[in-house]
Amino acid sequence: MATIAQLAGVTQPTVSRAFNHPEMLQPETLERIMQAVNQTGYVPNMVARSLASSRTRLLAAIVPMLSNVVYSSFLKPFTARMREAGYQTMLFESGFSLQEEERLVEMAIARRPDGILLTGATHSETCRRHLRSAAIPVAEVWDLADDPIDLCVGFSxxxxxxxxxxxxxxxxxxxxxxxxxxxxxxxxxxxxxxxxxxxxxxxxxxxxxxxxxxxxxxxxxxxxxxxxxxxxxxxxxxxxxxxxxxxxxxxxxxxxxxxxxxxxxxxxxxxxxxxxxxxxxxxxIDRQRLGEEAARLLLARIEGREATPARIDIGFGIIARDTA
Amino acid sequence: MATIAQLAGVTQPTVSRAFNHPEMLQPETLERIMQAVNQTGYVPNMVARSLASSRTRLLAAIVPMLSNVVYSSFLKPFTARMREAGYQTMLFESGFSLQEEERLVEMAIARRPDGILLTGATHSETCRRHLRSAAIPVAEVWDLADDPIDLCVGFSxxxxxxxxxxxxxxxxxxxxxxxxxxxxxxxxxxxxxxxxxxxxxxxxxxxxxxxxxxxxxxxxxxxxxxxxxxxxxxxxxxxxxxxxxxxxxxxxxxxxxxxxxxxxxxxxxxxxxxxxxxxxxxxxIDRQRLGEEAARLLLARIEGREATPARIDIGFGIIARDTA
DNA sequence: CTGAAAGCGCTTACAG
DNA sequence: CTGAAAGCGCTTACAG
Known part of the structure; x- marks a missing residue:
């Protein structure tokens, strides 16, 4: 960013503004900066950005098994929605183990995600404690928690x-x-x-x-x-x-x-x-809707809007075909 | 970390050492610090750590489709190996689109991963340029590149x-x-x-x-x-x-x-x-082996060891059953 | 509209 | 073995 600043003949904070608040800059300043960016192929450092702004634009999602379509099919609309909103989702696999989930949550928290999606309503006590003290928005999906950590989208x-x-x-x-x-x-x-x-x-x-x-x-x-x-x-x-x-x-x-x-x-x-x-x-189970609702609620919570209802029952249906 | 330092009666760099070089500390100092950590449930901030050390311990893996077992089954051993070595893998889905892959690579690079795994040997020119100028170790898998960007594990x-x-x-x-x-x-x-x-x-x-x-x-x-x-x-x-x-x-x-x-x-x-x-x-295709070899090579490259051979042909087999 | 300054939470030489 | 200092690459009030 300092290099870009030199190339464009401005200071480094001005380059920062070109990325985050382009409307604050004089059109020709912006133009010069963008030219320098294109010339060098510069990609802003999200690590530094995250540290400075204390927003990572990163999400963590933990499912039992990535290769099971049942889970990947709600992850797909979830990540898609979140990406449109500018968030990337880290995917983790717990292998149906609460212990593993606990470890993954701790690793995830170390990356300071802006939100976390958890599969199921059952978690270890340590896991819940970590989540609470990290004060990160959490969505539990694929089940209906009696006592949700935060947000919840699922079915009984x-x-x-x-x-x-x-x-x-x-x-x-x-x-x-x-x-x-x-x-x-x-x-x-x-x-x-x-x-x-x-x-x-x-x-x-x-x-x-x-x-x-x-x-x-x-x-x-x-x-x-x-x-x-x-x-x-x-x-x-x-x-x-x-x-x-x-x-x-x-x-x-x-x-x-x-x-x-x-x-x-x-x-x-x-x-x-x-x-x-x-x-x-x-x-x-309407997994598409599950993913979408989870994204909607979590986004609202992250961006400080009201996330209602905080607990959504998406229900289920019995599809009668030939085997029963 | 500053809080932990106060609690343990040491300075903040000493707490940092407790996590990264515990052998440098006097056992009792370490003990006091660990007590404070457990007491508070403190989880180190990987964002700050990444910025300071310019190592994120983060990997990015881009596959065409997460829900396709063909890809998720080499991702599984890959992420497992990498996790053992202390690296987390971010998973992305390109939907078989080189344009989408290009965008994902740019987003990935913004997070400064220590290594990138790409599916296939065909990438957009912009993508290759980004990768080159980022100077991040890259492994191309699931194909055999004539002109690999860096590492390559696949079959013809x-x-x-x-x-x-x-x-x-x-x-x-x-x-x-x-x-x-x-x-x-x-x-x-x-x-x-x-x-x-x-x-x-x-x-x-x-x-x-x-x-x-x-x-x-x-x-x-x-x-x-x-x-x-x-x-x-x-x-x-x-x-x-x-x-x-x-x-x-x-x-x-x-x-x-x-x-x-x-x-x-x-x-x-x-x-x-x-x-x-x-x-x-x-x-x-031996997808298990593909994932393992990719992890091995990429790890070697990341940690500055020799990654040989830089291009591995894992071959294929025809499994004759009843339909042909 | 842009600059100078401080700070985000760590790591890492450098002293002692 | 531990501390004091500088720095990682950004963002964000605060001035002007």
Whole structure:
């Protein structure tokens, strides 16, 4: 910036103004400065700018898994909105671990982001404390916190599972199974699903817990295990579309009639759910809207405007297709 | 840091040393400082640290699409390695646009990352100029640059397509089609594929160009269009496994025998390729290794060690399964 | 409209 | 082993 100043025959603060408050400068001064900038290919140093202004125009977003479309699809509209507003988003992956999340939050805070997006409403106590003492705007998404740290945009996992249970009961099923990936929210859905069955006087569902995050292979294996344990008729509620996809592939291989003998329901309504054969019935979340609302609220908070409502329930839907 | 210094009864530079060179301090001084840090929950300011040391411990990685597993799966080992070494990676998505990449590189440079990872070997002239004048270590991955900016870890797209063509010719096919997503590297593979057919005295392949990035729906539609245009027998080389998956679903729906009448080959060998029915034959790239090598080279360059070889060909393999 | 001055929160030689 | 001083590259009141 000092070099540019010399080239343009002004002082360094004037160059700074050319970038941040061009309207303050005389047109010809601005012109000379811009010429020097183009000539040298100078790019302002955001590190220095951040330190001086105590605004980094940086955001941190932490999701369980970057490669899972369920998360990346709300991140996409979120980062897009934020970028339009001049903010860059740092992406982090917690691998469904609260401990890892805690470490990432600490690393993120060290960079002094202007805002933080967190997936889920469950965080370690240390994490919450760090966040509070850093006094950075926070948006929790993909769940509905009872006691939000700050902003919150999500849906009720319990409620979605209850709806799924009622939907499947309504289809006349009386035997059920739940296949869950290793994810706290999936477990909560399983519990709510079970309670709804119990309330209807039905048998509790068979449970298959997957050791890690979901894959087609795990879905196949889980379905195989269910069949072999005698579950040869009923409805299976899967904690993700990927798992459901595996179930469907294995069912086809074993010539099990879907939905005649076995009904299958996914979760997330990913793109492929509508495309595979048979098309998968699934719980749909408006991830686009989730990302947009989170961006809107966080931006309002960051820029000192009113962020209302501070807690948004975006709901869910059950997309009935051929498998249940 | 000044607060911590007061609490511990030392000067601020001593607190700085406690973080960066603890071995320089007297154990009891260190102890007092650490107590103050824990008491207050103080997290050092990386912005100030970066400015003062002119090292940000920040990396920028630009990929075409974050939600595409093909890219996120080399990003994962890359970011993991880098994190172990104390570097955080900022992730950006260029949407297969060189213009967008150019803008992202400029934004990235403003943050003064210690290194940059770029997907592909094709970049705008402005982008290359920016990178050169910023003098930041750069790793280009997922392709083999003839004229690398700096470091390079990838494979030959041309060579992979030639192998695919020879493989399919070897299976006795004499009619071919290529379905390509809107991606420069996919087009290059298509050209190399065509040339190999021509060299073997075979008819050029039918071409189906998809308007955007790949989806199952697009694969289905492309296969429908091929059939209707009279392509009812032969081998189809798809530019991604996703597209191939769509082709397989549509083929099953139309009761087209695979691989008897139509052989299908994917690209990328994603997880689901082995799991779907029939299992998909595909071109496999060792993305894990790609990410690791990129991290290794970039780290060496950043830390002033020798980064050799500066250009690594990780090759590819053809995974023969049931569809071709 | 532009300049001179102070300051953002650290690191890093340089003394002692 | 620790302190005093300068500096990293900007922004932002404050003057003029």
């Amino acid at each position: 996992h319990d409620e979605s599972a209850r709806h799924a249970a009622r939907y499947l009961i309504g289809k006349g099923h009386c035997r059920f199974a739940v296949i869950s990936a290793n994810d706290e929210r999936a477990y909560r859905r399983r519990e709510a699903f079970s309670q709804t069955l119990a309330a209807a006087g039905l048998e509790l569902p068979r449970r298959v817990d997957l050791p890690s995050s979901a894959s087609i292979g795990q879905g196949k294996a889980a379905f195989g295990a269910l069949l072999e344990s005698g579950f040869d008729q009923g409805a299976i509620f899967c904690s993700s579309d990927i798992i459901a996809h595996g179930v469907l592939i294995e069912a086809a291989r074993r010539a099990v009639d879907v939905p005649g003998r076995i009904a299958v329901m996914g979760f997330g309504d990913q793109d492929f759910a509508a495309e595979i054969m048979p098309p998968l019935t699934s719980v749909q | 797209h041309d060579e992979s397509a030639r192998h695919a063509a020879r493989y399919l010719i070897g299976k006795g096919h004499c009619r071919f089609a290529v379905i390509s997503a809107n991606d420069e590297r996919a087009y290059r593979r298509r050209e190399a594929f065509s040339q190999t057919l021509a060299a073997a005295g075979l008819e050029l392949p039918r071409r189906v160009d998809l308007p955007s990035s790949a989806s199952i729906g697009q694969g289905k539609a492309a296969f429908g269009a091929l059939l209707e245009s009279g392509f009812d027998q032969g081998a189809i080389f798809c530019s991604s496994d996703i597209i191939a998956h769509g082709v397989l679903i549509e083929a099953a729906r139309r009761a087209v025998d695979v691989p008897g009448r139509i052989a299908v080959m994917g690209f990328g060998d994603q997880d689901f390729a082995a799991e779907i029915m029939p299992p998909l034959t595909s071109v496999q």
